[in-house]
Amino acid sequence: MKRYLSQISIIAKRNFSYFNWSEFFIYKILLSILTLTFYVLVANFTTGEINLERWVVGNAFFMCVMECIHYAGVIFNAERFNGTLRSIVVSPSSNLFYIATISSWNVFIAFVTVLFSFLAGGLIFNINFTDINFLVVITGIFAAIISTASLGILLSVFSLVTDSMYLVLNTVASLIMIFSSANFPIEQLPRYVRWISYILPLSNSIRATNIYMYDTTSINFFRFLGYELCLAIFYVVIALSTIKIIEKISIQKATLEIF
Amino acid sequence: MKSSSVLWTSFILQMKQSFARPMFKYVMLVSPFLSSVILGEIYRYAGRGDEYFLSYVVLGSGLWSLWGSIIFSSIGDINRERFTNTLSIIFSSPTDFRIIWLGKILGNTFLSVISFFISVLFSSILYGITISFNNFGFVLLSLLITIVSFIIISISTSYLLTLSRKTTLFMNCLEFPFMLLFGFAFPVSMLPTPIMYFSYIFPITWVIKLLRSSFSENLENFGYYLSFSILTIVLFIFISHLLYKIIYKQTKILGTLDMV
Numbered sequence: 001m002k003r004y005l006s007q008i009s010i011i012a013k014r015n016f017s018y019f020n021w022s023e024f025f026i027y028k029i030l031l032s033i034l035t036l037t038f039y040v041l042v043a044n045f046t047t048g049e050i051n052l053e054r055w056v057v058g059n060a061f062f063m064c065v066m067e068c069i070h071y072a073g074v075i076f077n078a079e080r081f082n083g084t085l086r087s088i089v090v091s092p093s094s095n096l097f098y099i100a101t102i103s104s105w106n107v108f109i110a111f112v113t114v115l116f117s118f119l120a121g122g123l124i125f126n127i128n129f130t131d132i133n134f135l136v137v138i139t140g141i142f143a144a145i146i147s148t149a150s151l152g153i154l155l156s157v158f159s160l161v162t163d164s165m166y167l168v169l170n171t172v173a174s175l176i177m178i179f180s181s182a183n184f185p186i187e188q189l190p191r192y193v194r195w196i197s198y199i200l201p202l203s204n205s206i207r208a209t210n211i212y213m214y215d216t217t218s219i220n221f222f223r224f225l226g227y228e229l230c231l232a233i234f235y236v237v238i239a240l241s242t243i244k245i246i247e248k249i250s251i252q253k254a255t256l257e258i259f
Numbered sequence: 260m261k262s263s264s265v266l267w268t269s270f271i272l273q274m275k276q277s278f279a280r281p282m283f284k285y286v287m288l289v290s291p292f293l294s295s296v297i298l299g300e301i302y303r304y305a306g307r308g309d310e311y312f313l314s315y316v317v318l319g320s321g322l323w324s325l326w327g328s329i330i331f332s333s334i335g336d337i338n339r340e341r342f343t344n345t346l347s348i349i350f351s352s353p354t355d356f357r358i359i360w361l362g363k364i365l366g367n368t369f370l371s372v373i374s375f376f377i378s379v380l381f382s383s384i385l386y387g388i389t390i391s392f393n394n395f396g397f398v399l400l401s402l403l404i405t406i407v408s409f410i411i412i413s414i415s416t417s418y419l420l421t422l423s424r425k426t427t428l429f430m431n432c433l434e435f436p437f438m439l440l441f442g443f444a445f446p447v448s449m450l451p452t453p454i455m456y457f458s459y460i461f462p463i464t465w466v467i468k469l470l471r472s473s474f475s476e477n478l479e480n481f482g483y484y485l486s487f488s489i490l491t492i493v494l495f496i497f498i499s500h501l502l503y504k505i506i507y508k509q510t511k512i513l514g515t516l517d518m519v
Binding site for chain 2: 018034039042045048164170171175177185189
């Protein structure tokens with residue numbers, strides 16, 4: 001626990017040595033709010049709807065992708081760039097534990113980002129907050145972030161053998177956008193590609209929050225979230241079972257420090 | 260060395276360098292397909308007609324791809340040059356920095372235009388949109404003006420970021436906020452009035468209108484949009500010239516060009 005907290009404090013210090021508070025706000029919060037505004041305005045223009053809750057919820061949840069996929073997915077890349085990757089790989093402690101520790105910081109920032117995006121989106125697009133069950137929203141956000149961060153951890157493992165992580169992560173992020181039902185229902189997509197939504201995060205938490213946001217917490221809400229958390233466990237199990245193999249391949253193929 | 264030769268060398272070298280980067284491969288070859296699907300499905304959900312698809316999905320996703328390629332290449336190149344310790348060498352070489360930089364931006368823009376066409380072609384095939392070329396000459400002219408406007412915006416923005424050591428931060432902040440401002444996927448009239456007027460300063464806002472007009476049958480307001488496109492391009496040429504002068508001076512005073 002002590003090591004975990006010390007790692008987190010180092011990550012926080014590293015972040016704030018690069019950003020000051022105003023830059024941090026612009027980069028992490030304002031950018032997410034503007035991205036959400038872009039998508040919700042497209043929805044507003046195309047559908048002409050006044051009640052834009054479902055788009056605000058969907059796009060606010062999607063804002064965790066930046067932290068949980070784009071940043072968590074390149075943790076090893078950053079170490080490689082700093083020349084510390086070799087030390088991490090040969091150290092006796094678990095590499096996955098190290099990624100998970102750093103990802104905790106991303107999870108925290110993602111939670112703040114999503115929450116702020118949801119509140120700001122609600123204010124911009126006149127959502128009536130009084131009837132919203134915030135327990136449902138916060139639980140939904142939490143489940144969405146956990147499953148997305150787990151996918152980020154799984155993807156980061158592959159950075160040991162490829163230098164094309166930005167291509168991989170951006171493609172995955174766009175696929176999450178398409179299959180998350182943040183902007184249009186998955187049922188609209190061809191039947192033969194819909195299965196992809198079952199193996200990608202966000203769709204269940206977005207759907208659950210949209211259905212039960214104004215409702216009292218029901219058993220179905222937890223069924224949706226349970227599925228999202230099962231997905232998170234599935235990603236972590238795959239990451240655990242593949243990291244040793246990928247580590248071995250990276251050492252054999254000498255791709256560990258390839259740029 | 261002749262300026263034209265420097266320009267050509269920089270142009271060719273930049274294309275090779277850009278295409279070697281996985282991120283550029285994403286924005287050039289993968290993103291056009293995915294952005295077309297995202298915009299197309301949003302419009303399909305709303306049940307919008309072909310006219311909307313042409314203006315906001317086919318052209319919108321094409322411009323999205325073009326803008327993405329420009330941001331993650333031309334604008335980010337300042338940072339890459341800084342990290343490889345070549346920014347100060349380029350800046351202090353006997354050839355004018357602007358010529359070398361223009362070559363780089365032209366190289367990136369050439370590749371980015373390919374992503375524009377990939378996106379336009381893919382989205383029109385996927386959603387069955389027939390693109391009419393009744394006004395072929397006007398379409399060509401508006402495409403040319405569009406490319407020029409993207410080049411001039413790239414130059415101005417990359418100059419602006421020369422002095423900053425946080426280019427990555429700003430580069431990532433440019434994609435969606437400016438797509439929102441320029442009206443790639445919806446008309447700028449959807450924006451609050453002060454922001455709408457602010458968007459009119461940028462040539463990209465006008466060239467988008469120009470491009471949409473060139474594809475319409477009666478070339479609605481084509482001359483009007485063309486005039487404002489040219490006017491704002493000239494304004495940004497002046498701004499980029501001014502920025503270069505300021506940056507050149509500041510670089511000598513601060514000496515922070517190579518600081519990372």
